[in-house]
Amino acid sequence: MDNVRIVSIGAAVPQKKLLSSQVSFESDETRSQFIRQVGVTEKRYSQNRLTAGDLCFSAAQKLLTEVAWDPSTIGVVILVTQSPDRLMPATAILLQEKLGLPSSCLAFDINLGCSGWVYGLSVVSSLMQTLKIDRGLLLAGETAVLASEDDTSYFPLMGDAGTATVLELSMHSEPMVFQFYSDGSQFEAIHAPNSGARHFADGGTEAAQKYRAQMDADQVLRFCLRDVVPNIHSFLNQLNVTVQEIDYFVFHQANKLINEAMRKKLNIPEEKFPYSIGQFGNTSSASIPLTMVTQLREQMAHKQTLLCSGFGVGLSMGHVLLHTENIICHPIIEVAIPEK
Amino acid sequence: MNCPLELTRFIALLASEFDDLDPNIIGSDSVYKEVIEWNSINSVVLSVIIEAEFGVLLEKEDYQKAVTVAELLELIQTKSD
Numbered sequence: 143m144d145n146v147r148i149v150s151i152g153a154a155v156p157q158k159k160l161l162s163s164q165v166s167f168e169s170d171e172t173r174s175q176f177i178r179q180v181g182v183t184e185k186r187y188s189q190n191r192l193t194a195g196d197l198c199f200s201a202a203q204k205l206l207t208e209v210a211w212d213p214s215t216i217g218v219v220i221l222v223t224q225s226p227d228r229l230m231p232a233t234a235i236l237l238q239e240k241l242g243l244p245s246s247c248l249a250f251d252i253n254l255g256c257s258g259w260v261y262g263l264s265v266v267s268s269l270m271q272t273l274k275i276d277r278g279l280l281l282a283g284e285t286a287v288l289a290s291e292d293d294t295s296y297f298p299l300m301g302d303a304g305t306a307t308v309l310e311l312s313m314h315s316e317p318m319v320f321q322f323y324s325d326g327s328q329f330e331a332i333h334a335p336n337s338g339a340r341h342f343a344d345g346g347t348e349a350a351q352k353y354r355a356q357m358d359a360d361q362v363l364r365f366c367l368r369d370v371v372p373n374i375h376s377f378l379n380q381l382n383v384t385v386q387e388i389d390y391f392v393f394h395q396a397n398k399l400i401n402e403a404m405r406k407k408l409n410i411p412e413e414k415f416p417y418s419i420g421q422f423g424n425t426s427s428a429s430i431p432l433t434m435v436t437q438l439r440e441q442m443a444h445k446q447t448l449l450c451s452g453f454g455v456g457l458s459m460g461h462v463l464l465h466t467e468n469i470i471c472h473p474i475i476e477v478a479i480p481e482k
Numbered sequence: 483m484n485c486p487l488e489l490t491r492f493i494a495l496l497a498s499e500f501d502d503l504d505p506n507i508i509g510s511d512s513v514y515k516e517v518i519e520w521n522s523i524n525s526v527v528l529s530v531i532i533e534a535e536f537g538v539l540l541e542k543e544d545y546q547k548a549v550t551v552a553e554l555l556e557l558i559q560t561k562s563d
Contacts, residue, residue, distance in 0.1 A: 168521065171502075175523050295522045359526050360542055367539055399523070403530045 146267040146278075147315035148466060151442070152205040153305045153435040154197045154475040155422065156188035165298045166291070176298055181398025185301030185423030187286060188479045194223040194283035194428075195233040197304025199240055200477045202281060205306045206241070208472050213242040217275030220266050221251045222258035222282040222427040224455070229338075237281065248275075255332070256394045256454025257322075258282055258427030260462050263307070264320050270311055280307040284426035288334050288355035296357050299397065301423030305431035316465035321377045323459045325369065331361035332455040359397065362454065366400050370453045371407045377461050378449075385410055387447060388463075390438060394452045395419035395429040427452070432474075439471040492555045499531050500524070510552035517551075538562050 161184045167173040177183055198221060206213055219241070221234040232251040243249070248269060254261050259282045266278045283304030289297040334355040335341055378384070391410050393401055395418055405415050416437035418429065425432055430450050434442055445467045453459035489510055497505040500518050508517055518524050525545065533539050538561045548554040 172521060179523055179527060359522050363526050363529055364539055367533060399526055
């Protein structure tokens with residue numbers, strides 16, 4: 143992908159922290175094991191009072207002000223989320239109006255999770271290049287609305303965050319190189335069974351419970367080590383790029399245990415492998431830009447070679463090799479949680 | 483039949499990862515899902531250390547098939563051959 147450049151990245155989270163010590167677990171031992179092994183000490187959680195759309199709105203509004211872009215110059219806005227404000231219409235269209243973007247702006251949602259930012263980056267860039275759109279906005283956000291607070295394995299992991307990435311057409315940008323992979327045969331590894339038309343939850347406790355998301359962490363581990371790691375290897379081999387030539391590997395923050403197993407198999411040094419999961423949990427499609435904003439803010443202002451990899455729900459994965467320069471990452475915004 | 487040395491090494495490996503596991507009271511007939519508190523984190527931890535040590539990624543069915551520590555090691559060895 144040529145001629146499209148990431149200009150700036152911002153992120154917003156609910157103001158309130160939820161410490162893992164405040165979350166229900168089967169036992170105290172399981173809690174300390176979760177903190178130690180899965181790596182989540184705290185996360186941001188609004189108890190469903192803020193949506194992914196709200197958080198992305200805050201991030202985008204601040205970002206557009208910081209880069210001094212008139213919202214009327216944005217030609218495309220895409221929101222990557224699996225927790226939209228409504229099933230219909232697409233939340234990106236609501237944000238088009240709320241952000242003051244022009245009615246000529248393309249606006250739609252992409253239903254992807256962990257791999258979503260990489261897919262979104264590819265789609266926004268492709269549209270900008272093909273339709274000659276000068277400026278684009280990629281939003282990626284998630285809230286833990288699909289997680290049941292009673293679930294002691296999935297709920298503690300998932301955090302709320304919204305991010306915004308602004309892009310512009312640029313004749314002088316380095317190419318972005320993508321690779322994608324989908325495997326619908328493993329969809330049950332992470333899914334929300336009654337959340338759509340296939341098994342519509344039309345009331346009742348049991349149906350509502352089945353609406354909730356669930357995850358088979360063993361199956362996710364097998365996917366990561368058996369499919370994602372070799373896929374990244376082949377991506378790097380095809381590009382003739384070595385681990386040493388990459389400054390940072392910005393991976394989806396799935397679970398520290400799984401991410402560490404992947405890091406070791408790929409022989410990536412610890413200092414090249416930033417984590418945001420400790421403070422924010424697994425924030426799905428927001429995790430890659432959130433990690434850049436919170437862990438690599440200063441480094442992103444300089445020339446960097448990054449390998450970003452999103453992998454998970456689908457099952458799906460996407461990688462992108464980025465040669466970036468002067469990406470401005472703004473400090474994270476904390477959004478006040480409205481009263482009920 | 484597993485060589486005792488390999489079994490001892492395997493038990494030491496488990497003990498190094500699971501803090502509350504005493505290698506002196508675990509034998510070949512110990513049920514690993516009892517000596518290790520079997521939950522969604524520990525099942526992943528066990529898979530990760532087996533993969534790192536033996537290069538074998540066990541399936542969910544494997545954990546249903548192997549009951550004792552010795553059976554688990556035997557299964558790993560069969561798969562790594």
